[in-house]
Amino acid sequence: MVIVTTIRRDAMTLPAAALGPDNPLPPLRPLDEVHRIDDRDKEDLPRDMARQVGHAPLRSLLPVRVRDGYGRTRRPRHIDTLVIENDRLRATVLPGLGGRIASLFHKPTGRELLYRNPVFQPACFALNGAWFSGGIEWNIGATGHTTLSCSPLHAARVTAPDGGEMLRLWEWERLRDLPFQVDLWLPEGSDFLYVGVRVRNPHEKPAPVYWWSNIAVPEQCRVLAPAEEAWHFGYERRLRRVPVPVYDDVDRTYPRNSTHPADYFYEVPDGRRRWIAALGEDGHGLVQTSTDVLRGRKLFVWGTGAGGRRWQEWLTEPGTGGYCEIQAGLARTQLEHVRLDAGSEVSWLEAYGPLSADREGEWGTVVRGAEARLAAALPRADVDAAYEAWLPHADTEPGEVLSVGSGWGALEVLRTGDKLPGTPFAESTLGDAQAPWRELLRSGSFPEPRKAGPPGETLVAPHWRDMLETAPARPLTEYHLGVAQWHAGDRAQAVRSWERALQLAPSLWPLLRCLAVADQEAGHRERAADRYAEAFDDLCHERRDDGETWTAVTAALGREAIEALLVVGRAGDARAVWSLLHPATRRRGRFRLTEARLLLAEGDREAARAVFDAGFEVADLREGAESIGELWSRLTDDPLPARYDFRMRPGDDGRPG
Template identity: 40%
Template sequence: MTATLTLDTVTLPSAPVGAPNPLPAVAAMPQAPYEASTDGLPDDLAENIRYGQVGSIHPYLLQDQYARERTDEPMRVAVLENDLLRAEFAVDLGGRLVRLLDKATGRDLVYRNEVFQPANLGLRNAWFSGGVEWNIGMRGHWPLTCAPLYAAALTAPDGEPVLRMWEYERVRGVIVQIDATLDSTVAALHVRVRVRNPHADETGMYWWTNIAVAQTESSRVFAPATHAYQTQYDGTLAHVDVAAPDVSRPAHAAQAADWFYDLGGDAMPWIAALEPDGTGLAHVSSVRLSGRKLFVWGDTTGGRHWQEWLGGSYFEIQGGLTTTQYENLRMPGGATWEWTETFLPLHVDGADAEWAAACAVVGAQVGRATDAADASRLDAVADLAPERMLNVGAPWGALESALAARYDAPFDTLPGVRFDAMAGDDADYWRGLLGLADAGDSDAATPPPSYVAGPLWDRLLAESTPTWLTHYHRAVAAHASGNRTEAAAHYEASLRLRPTAWALRGRGLLKTAADEGDAGVAHLADALALAPGLAPLALELGEALLAAGRAEEVSGFVDSLPAELRSRGRFRVLAVRAALASGAGDEARRMLEDEFDVPDIREGELSMSDLWREAFPARPVPERYDFSMA
């Protein structure tokens, strides 16, 4: 049977991601709750860890406006299907492979989440668990994990369909193209990833394919390695034997941990997850994708709580460009990197033996399954232009190309992708500056819907007619890059031309960061007066009051807010912290005993358990507040 490629919808209980936070992300990018030490590591691994660190998620806006109330909502999926497999890709959610059904067994090979619930594990905050996620650019869950990708249907020379997805990643400045097709003769999903640095300058490169697998008591993971670099949530990174003790059973892990397998240059990198009956999934790739990893949540209250918080029990097997996820590689200007990944259902007899014997048996079966599969179709279509469009992404790839052309700078795109400069309405201002559309009016009472970064954009703004908005955008870009002096000058210039909440907010954050807390509070209060009811701004003002030692004012401030804001988890936390700081312990204890949720509590954040212990030193932390991963 020839495969089909169709668009479909899957209805799930869903908490919408919501509109982006309109305030630009000028603060340092949230980091994972642990950092790797390079002590004792091989020189190349240590150098990769030190290279290419990213300090800001700007110019992306944060996605932190979701809640935990769910209603049935459709999820759009592109479906590749034949007699053997059904693969569903969520084109509006980073192209996530949300389902891979093995028709021979009726089993889902990857963890299929039965809800869509964003949580604060992504670089832009919102992230959801399940399926196979493509992570590019920098450590963490990539900026487009909850954003649409371009998608198109192609027809290969043999008549079989290929799904193409692509986008421009704005922090690293690279193009990613993902082609997917089903094998015609065996059960296999082939994926070809192509990454292009279209600019002249070197950039840091990072890629990890994160594969969620439903966890049972007897799930087991195999990779062709005897040792791994193990990290937990205390920053340690030790070279450990994976067989003594045997770490292959995720459900038996005492706490959350990562094992980055030391594959030793294996000719065919692979990892597999199997159940006791020998059935499961193998992930195989070409050598460029040389890293493999196992992540487990661990058997702790916090680990179990996180899985429930996200929707269900799972672990992850992963493949990456480097040995560990702490590393970045140097990608030269104009370079194109590509590799093939294959997802294979397995059935292995003998996978329940001790580690070495079982791993050898599994590896042999992975080799046979890989030899029987044929991914060559992806070679034939790699450069073909998109045929039938299935989805439209963002305009930034086209706008970056137009900007480069304006200043005679290189922007060498891939032949198989097409960006739409007119996509979406959040880039109207930038289209106007580039002469691609009418500039339109700038409403100072409305937050700018998008931002830019980089010297060419700053040059374009500098050459444009000076307005409050040109100065404001230059201020934000400087602020996000850490140039506080330049940021302050442009915020002041913007405010001289027109007082806006947005420039006042920026100036307030600069004052707060410079330990001028009272001045920071004053500017943020003025900003909120111009944008009353804007939740992220109100929260920043409350945080600034606390940081300035003005806890007594916070309670009154929170009480003055609309009821809808006061009921949100972050504002309730603010009220508890203020009560504790001002000596109102009984009030803090009363609020905590109500047991509320903070929908965007971050991975590794222990604010709720810490507050509980401060308020109730002699009482155990309720499970609802326990997110500890160690």
């Protein structure tokens, strides 16, 4: 047998920031999602698009935890990789970081086809926080970057359709409770990496599905796609149809021609081949194409404004070159979710490889020329045939295991007894996080903790909620039941569950914090502040050591308590909380910003300004957040210093889009 593709383990060393611990507090507040549209724009959308925009938008991150424990201190670190290569291409995959393809190197020309980030620097762009830029990422779940951005996936060798080796990545996506797989292989002599993707719904009810393959490329390029129109979406949250390539007298297919960050979702006509390409000044670059199920194509640009350039620096290092993103998804736009019927699946094939074409000239001529070059390099019929050849292999059982993901899929398989050919979730992958839920499944009783510590993750799907409701009503069971009820929208019952648990719970602070959030959402701000103060005091009395877990929960609860107390004007109580935080926590950028707010609330404007002058970096600053600029404007009329300028909306800096 001729081995047409080889797969090997390897590692890369990068300046990398540590991910740190997850936030131990359950994310009870509604999702602060920047990708929602103004209601006035919905009336003008095509009917199918309007339906999908309104279909099952994500309201909560539960059961996933927020990842905000990372910083901005980078040290050389080894990152495990899996390398797939033939005689033409070499793809480097990061199985421990969402299965990201970090590099796609074309050997004959010696060209890197992707934007390859020279550092690993998490930032708050994923739905649950930590995300990093560069390469090709697989976004499943809901509008935004996947919660698996910085999580390990299962990976193994599988026999490819042509008899060679194929790399399979798979996991259980927890926001929608759906298993998925990504199969990568390189046929002999191929200039194109093939990627087969399948998402399954093993449940008895339909599920909303979201998928976008996100490709980072150097921004000194022109982006080509077979479209005359696009849907423009910016951080002013307006969605409108615009012409391609010229919009507002500017050719937007050159990423650096835009001032502000924006999305352009290309309207590829039905029946037209689905593809998108990014070509450099020399006419060489990357093309992505697929079977027709992967309908959407998109360009994201950071723009040339101060905020966009600052974000580019924030995600890498100054002087390393900027990037833009070309993407492919199941719907026209990333504001939509597609219905997947019960017991069904959706699958497609993507191909990534080099393309050389003339990028200058009249739009229609340029697009037709590039499309002809693509047809010569990889005919559309060949992509369809590759998909048909791959699909029977999607159920092939994996061979050698190369990486292990989470145990959540194994827990679901244990609960349902479902067989998922091709993506085994072995019982051996169950770990400490799944242990109490496995016990609930086995005995009908949720175990009480053996030692003091933050409660573990809460499963919120209806079947788990039903089990909690019938389990013995112990304090920890009531805590988890309340979180599941809250997620289901039954807030009054959630509050009753948490209040019942308070009567017998040895640890009060987790329940008081949940009740404080409930008070905030109901508009009872004073009572929320009282409960936060009581919760933080209880935590400080219970805290056993200065280890990572206790430090993380103290920081998370302390931050929320200070914010709640400042909202109701209780600066003295907020200062008391501040004084009990770990010194290392107070030195973090997020808490330096909090300190400036606290000083301003205490009336010491000069000291608050001095915090800015001394400098700080809020490592987990949220995409689209304006908190730094808003506080600065309360302190002074001076222009916002460039180091703090992360503004992304047109008009924020006085310039149009």
